[in-house]
Amino acid sequence: MTPIISAKKICFEYFKGIKVLKNINFEINKGEVVAIIGQNGSGKTTLVKHFNGLLSPTKGEIIVKGEPTLNKTVAQLSRISGYVFQNPDDQIFNSVVEKEVAFGPSNIGLKGKELKDRVNNALNLVGLFEKRKMHPLDLDLNQKKLVAIASMIAMKPDLLMLDEPTTGQDHAGLIRVENLINELRKDYTVIIISHDMNLVSRVASRIVMMCEGEILFDGEPKKAFTKNALLKKTYLKPPVITELAQSLKGFKKDILTVDEFMEDLMRIKKKKK
């Protein structure tokens, strides 16, 4: 199976001499939910912007579904890889939520019933179907973010890239985003960029840790949060529950969820008896 995206030894610099990405090799296959984590300025967004052609590497090449991106426009690539910007205010311009969501698919030539179906499906998925006639700017930040995500879902790309979907969200918003990602993983390949380790540990099937333009770790979440030296270097903090387990005697060090923690607790209790 050809990977959806494959980046081969890419380097990138915004200014001559300042390397933002250094020799990155990265592949993503269908069905994966990859979380890219790392400090601000580690190159997460820069890397992801290569996948839909917003940036092109100064060295190396990006292959999207078997074809090099070199001569393709962002608009063409947007059918395959959909990138949702961090700030929804950068993209929302229509006066009705519905129309806003329809903008993307109509750009790629969809019309009539199919367009309508896609818009409705996307809005249903993010839970904003009831608000489809509202003005997008009357929505709160959380909902605006969901509109932005819906407008990308409606284009049905193979890969959805969500840039910090949970920044600035309240608890209810966090739960909604988490549920949404779990819903999306059934049909889409997903990349999320996030600083929320609790979310990442629960939804990601694979974690990529970035630091100063390099990928330092690429693998299962269970392994990611046991690498203490690496976490220290990248200034990342494991999820709260993992930290708790790691600080207690006898517990497994790779616990990611509360359920796992409880299971382990039972195991330890039984042992004692």
Add this chain to the structure above:
Amino acid sequence: MASNILLSYVHKDSYFHKIDPSTKLLITVLVILLTFILKNYIHIMILLLFIFPIGIKSKVLRMVFRPVSQLFLIFILLFIIQGLFYPLATDKLMDLPFGFTLWKDGLINAANVGSRLLVMMVFGFWFVLTTHPGDLVSSLRKIGLPNALGYIMITTLQMIPRIQSQMKTIIDAQKSRGLETTGNLIKKFKSYLPLLGPLFMGSVQQAVEKSMALEARAFSSDCPKTNYRKTTIHLKDKIIMICAVALSIIGVILSWTL
């Protein structure tokens, strides 16, 4: 990051970077006035020669001319349009095919306007490149510019690069949604329409937030204000100013009597 046409302050260690902004402002204003007062384009072009020593001494000569070369097309258009369609034309230079006529006074008018534009641009760029906006405002305040106006000047200068980068983000966001921005002019124009909404909304929002942030830091308080960047008018500034005024007067007299 600044785009090629819109210039902003570049820090260099030079004589003209250190003199008081009001001196440089006076020179620039005098030059602009002169472009209107001097008799014809030859005299205006002589004025242009002054940028070479000044530019070299300021270490920005090449930067001053870079945007000019980008606007080269405008100058060519100016000559074509004025040469062919000057409304007050009486002096025919030659007949062209398709019933067009090339007018001599049209070309002269184009030369006048063009040289005026060129000189103003070159000196304007020189001023912007060598003058830190903070210094400019602090020095203007000394002459009596109200605080609020000084602030407006600074923010306007800062806004240009900000709007440019915001525009880029917005374009990228719409491109990611399949908006094709290449193609013919009409298509291009159409594709830029969706971008204006977010840009405008964002700017208004930011202006409101900025004003609140300013008030939170006592912007409109009544007590006398100090400046972080200090500027002083030295003796050399006064000498330069007097020389500039004197030179200008001599220039005007020469231009109209010779």
